[in-house]
Amino acid sequence: MSSKPNTQKGLYLYDYILSGNCYKVRLFLSFLQLDHELIPIDFFPGFEHKQTEFLELNPLGQIPVLMDDGFVLPDAQAILVYLAAKYDSTEAWYPKDPKLQGRITQWLAFADSITGSCSAARLHDKLGFKLNIEQARKKGHQNLRLLDDHLVENKIVGKDWLVLNRPTIADIACFPYVALAEEGGISLNDYPAARSWINRFKKLPQFIVMPGIPPLHGMKNNEGKFFNQEGLCFS
């Protein structure tokens, strides 16, 4: 591994710049303003996450993996729960309420289904992974339909986010691969509520970007045309 922490003290994230699952942890670390160090993993083209040294950290051979004072924790959703429980003294991101925690966990599990569909399609389209692309896109659209419908229903009762009227780790867990869906050939055209939700994320204090998830004001090319998140072009 490129640079293994020589001390066990501190917060480390085994990270890949293009991974949405790593990004959700980076994003939460930013929201919580927690000092940490990234340990880059050569996910592609090196497949370092499938090599012995990494498999000792996470036998599933998946990133992200968090290391906090020597405590090793794989799985993005598990990491979000852990970070919220340990470091979010406001209890805003994962409220100590049985029903809310149950509801949030429901979305954390759903986030893995988004990974299995939207992220899989992106790995196929961008990095050439061999998988059933039609199936991945179909499942991706089903997930997006469900998420969009839920956001619409929430809006009616005055909630802007998946569980509450403020973001929780449920939103963070689902956000990256929804925002990156187009890179897997899954258009967000039919999911306006999801698109608004993406834009709300970008207005949060301490929001950070990743490649493929540009800032709200969009990007401009040399022809003076702007490109926003959905890849729509407006002058």
Added chain:
Amino acid sequence: MTKTTDPVAINDWQVIGRIDDFLKGQPKQTRLLGQSLVAERHKNGDIKVHEISELGETLRSCPVQEKFGHVWTTLGKPKRELFDIPEFQQIDRKYVGCGGVMVKASALRVVENFLDIGHFPYVHTDFLGSEPLTEVKDYKAEIRIDVDEVWADDISFHQDKAMLSATGGKAVEYMYRVVSPFNTVLYKTCPEKPEEWDIIGLFAQPLEENLCRVYAFMLVFDSQNTETDLIHFQQMIFFQDIIILENQLPVGVPLYDGAERSIKADKTQLQFRKWLKQKGLQFGTDQET
């Protein structure tokens, strides 16, 4: 799509993968210029490439060479040797291959975007440029007939983080070199060795008119960063470009008469298009008004 009839694209060397992508006994199928290929490394270490039909029958065998960390083939009879990048012989340079990334765009659009320094502050904000320091000083771009390449030099630009090894924002010098229609390298100020240039390059495999696989690589002097750090940096930059590349219209690079007037392209892009037009390249271009 079926195999292109464009003789210019056919009679040239094209990249089909990284050398490491081809392991003994693991034949790989890929596409080139609308044609299906199968490539396999044999017991003696040689790679054999064949065109295959849609049913998988072997049609004809294609010449192969392994160079610059990548595998090259041709669907025709190249009129000239594969271009040279002499810096590959400097053994103290760090070579980093970033792997093949698929882009739903013409390979020529990818090369063209690579040549465009105008987009840095907007697309690679805080890394390769930032507003309001968007000014590009006047520079020179030309077709070099003797070597049949497009060159741009004397380019100077303000960058916040030009390379991973750069500390703080500074003026960075660039030279661009298009070695063949789908392949290009740039030379930029080397933060660690001012007397040398760092090299970043793109080899684009034109799969279909509107689809390519792009292999980025670096040949740099950098004792500070690991190979993984460098790959992450380069992939970050490239994935910032992808949204723009996949949304450009028309899909092909416009080469019809008057196209250069309707689009505000920069100088190097204009020379690039002129050069493509002189060559008569068709694949990945837009010839209609």
